[in-house]
Amino acid sequence: MRPFWLEQALQGDASPTCEPLQGDTRCDVCIVGGGYTGLWTAIMLKEQNPELDVLLIEADICGAGASGRNGGCALSWSAKYFTLERLFGVQEAVRLVKASEQSIHAIGAFCQRYGVEADYRLDGTLYTSTNLAQCGSTDSVIAALERHGINSFDKLPVAEVQRLAGSSKHLEGWFSPAAASVQPGKLVRGLRRVALQLGVRIHEKTAMSGLGEGSPAVVETAGGKVRADRVVLAMNAWMARAFPQFERSVAIVSSDMIITEPRPDLLKKIGLTTGVTVLDSRIFVHYYHNTPDGRLMLGKGGNTFAYGGKMLPVFDQPSPYAPLLRSSLNEFFPDFAEAGIAATWNGPSDRSVTGLPFFGRLGEGSNVFYGFGYSGSGVGPCHMGGQILASLVQGLDNEWTRSPLVNGPLGYFPPEPIRYLGSLMVRNAIRRKEHAEDRGHRPRRLDVRLAKFAAAAGKADKG
Numbered sequence: 001m002r003p004f005w006l007e008q009a010l011q012g013d014a015s016p017t018c019e020p021l022q023g024d025t026r027c028d029v030c031i032v033g034g035g036y037t038g039l040w041t042a043i044m045l046k047e048q049n050p051e052l053d054v055l056l057i058e059a060d061i062c063g064a065g066a067s068g069r070n071g072g073c074a075l076s077w078s079a080k081y082f083t084l085e086r087l088f089g090v091q092e093a094v095r096l097v098k099a100s101e102q103s104i105h106a107i108g109a110f111c112q113r114y115g116v117e118a119d120y121r122l123d124g125t126l127y128t129s130t131n132l133a134q135c136g137s138t139d140s141v142i143a144a145l146e147r148h149g150i151n152s153f154d155k156l157p158v159a160e161v162q163r164l165a166g167s168s169k170h171l172e173g174w175f176s177p178a179a180a181s182v183q184p185g186k187l188v189r190g191l192r193r194v195a196l197q198l199g200v201r202i203h204e205k206t207a208m209s210g211l212g213e214g215s216p217a218v219v220e221t222a223g224g225k226v227r228a229d230r231v232v233l234a235m236n237a238w239m240a241r242a243f244p245q246f247e248r249s250v251a252i253v254s255s256d257m258i259i260t261e262p263r264p265d266l267l268k269k270i271g272l273t274t275g276v277t278v279l280d281s282r283i284f285v286h287y288y289h290n291t292p293d294g295r296l297m298l299g300k301g302g303n304t305f306a307y308g309g310k311m312l313p314v315f316d317q318p319s320p321y322a323p324l325l326r327s328s329l330n331e332f333f334p335d336f337a338e339a340g341i342a343a344t345w346n347g348p349s350d351r352s353v354t355g356l357p358f359f360g361r362l363g364e365g366s367n368v369f370y371g372f373g374y375s376g377s378g379v380g381p382c383h384m385g386g387q388i389l390a391s392l393v394q395g396l397d398n399e400w401t402r403s404p405l406v407n408g409p410l411g412y413f414p415p416e417p418i419r420y421l422g423s424l425m426v427r428n429a430i431r432r433k434e435h436a437e438d439r440g441h442r443p444r445r446l447d448v449r450l451a452k453f454a455a456a457a458g459k460a461d462k463g
């Protein structure tokens with residue numbers, strides 16, 4: 001089953017098919033993985049250096065991973081400010097928050113420049129509270145952003161929050177204009193189209209089955225070998241299984257999504273008429289936005305955990321959490337109680353210990369680079385990932401190659417079975433805590449303490 005967004009994008013995608021690799025070939029740069037990270041890297045390399053021969057291989061079709069199925073909320077790293085400051089210091093944290101906002105705008109400019117119709121709407125985001133326990137939880141990070149002159153958020157009166165968000169479930173809200181919503185499948189397929197236009201050679205249905213390090217590096221596939229001066233691994237959640245050294249650097253966890261049939265009449269009735277993205281302040285956040293064709297999409301993170309980082313068949317099936325999503329939808333939007341559901345789906349997110357992606361090379365002096373660990377927040381940040389990887393590949397000396405983001409994983413989860421059992425314990429504690437808070441009850445102290453393990457990574461992650 002293809003997730004809803006990708007299916008919709010494929011219907012309007014007239015760009016040529018990219019045949020599987022047959023036979024051996026040579027290139028300057030081989031990119032493995034056709035999601036946002038791989039495609040942004042390919043495009044930036046060609047824009048900066050049109051002479052480079054760039055070849056991209058994708059195991060399925062471009063957009064089959066998280067990039068073709070996510071929530072389409074393009075957000076900055078403002079909400080991660082404390083994590084950034086703790087890990088990298090004030091100066092780099094400030095730079096990264098600004099760069100993450102620039103990426104939101106750059107995605108819009110890219111779509112305009114190349115005529116990519118990805119339903120990009122720069123209509124901002126609302127970070128809200130949907131129960132009393134959440135109220136005030138955003139204040140400290142906004143105060144820190146303000147102190148450093150990088151705050152784009154304004155607290156809105158409750159009535160205005162409820163009007164903008166189309167739901168009376170919100171008790172407070174901060175609005176930032178520096179955020180966009182997109183149709184993620186159309187964005188990734190648009191990136192593919194532009195990459196082809198710029199001369200990137202793409203082979204779909206071509207999985208890397210082995211990697212021989214050396215100069216050149218040799219990427220093995222069923223149909224032939226690719227010899228490449230440099231290799232970029234942009235495989236996201238698949239990295240954990242493919243390279244044992246990364247197994248404990250991420251936990252693979254689903255985010256689950258539901259989308260209604262078009263009901264522009266109901267959207268108009270509730271007042272949700274812009275492309276604003278709305279996120280509450282749970283650890284496993286609720287996030288939603290409308291679509292230009294009158295649908296309402298709602299997602300929720302932190303559901304299915306994969307033992308040992310395995311890709312589970314359930315990630316390519318309708319969401320097992322469909323009833324929960326439906327009831328959340330009804331709670332936020334009682335007017336949609338009778339609205340038809342067009343689809344539910346889910347997909348794997350690569351949650352790192354810090355909630356931030358990490359980049360690097362496979363070993364000292366290696367010509368194989370990688371980047372992943374976006375932790376359910378990659379629509380905007382993958383554009384930064386493209387800048388980082390394109391800079392690393394070209395051996396540039398700039399703010400990206402000097403950034404501590406290129407120092408590899410910044411933490412490891414415990415080995416299995418502890419990671420899996422621990423994840424479930426924390427997830428269930430969060431569920432109990434948030435359930436109690438929704439009912440105005442005080443959560444158990446142990447649940448609060450366990451929940452802190454997940455909260456440490458920062459707000460607004462959708463994995």
Ligand SMILES: Cc1cc2nc3c(=O)[nH]c(=O)nc-3n(C[C@H](O)[C@H](O)[C@H](O)COP(=O)(O)OP(=O)(O)OC[C@H]3O[C@@H](n4cnc5c(N)ncnc54)[C@H](O)[C@@H]3O)c2cc1C
Binds near residue numbers: 236256372378
């Ligand atoms: C359900 C869901 C909802 C999300 N919602 C949001 C959101 O609203 N906002 C937000 O900012 N982020 C969100 N995210 C996160 C975001 O989608 C990701 O961070 C981002 O798409 C990662 O892009 P990527 O290119 O690194 O990985 P992917 O898009 O996953 O691409 C990796 C690609 O590598 C390919 N591959 C794997 N192994 C091989 C191999 N051996 N050979 C060749 N190719 C291979 C895969 O087929 C895949 O296409 C969400 C994620 C999920 C799963």
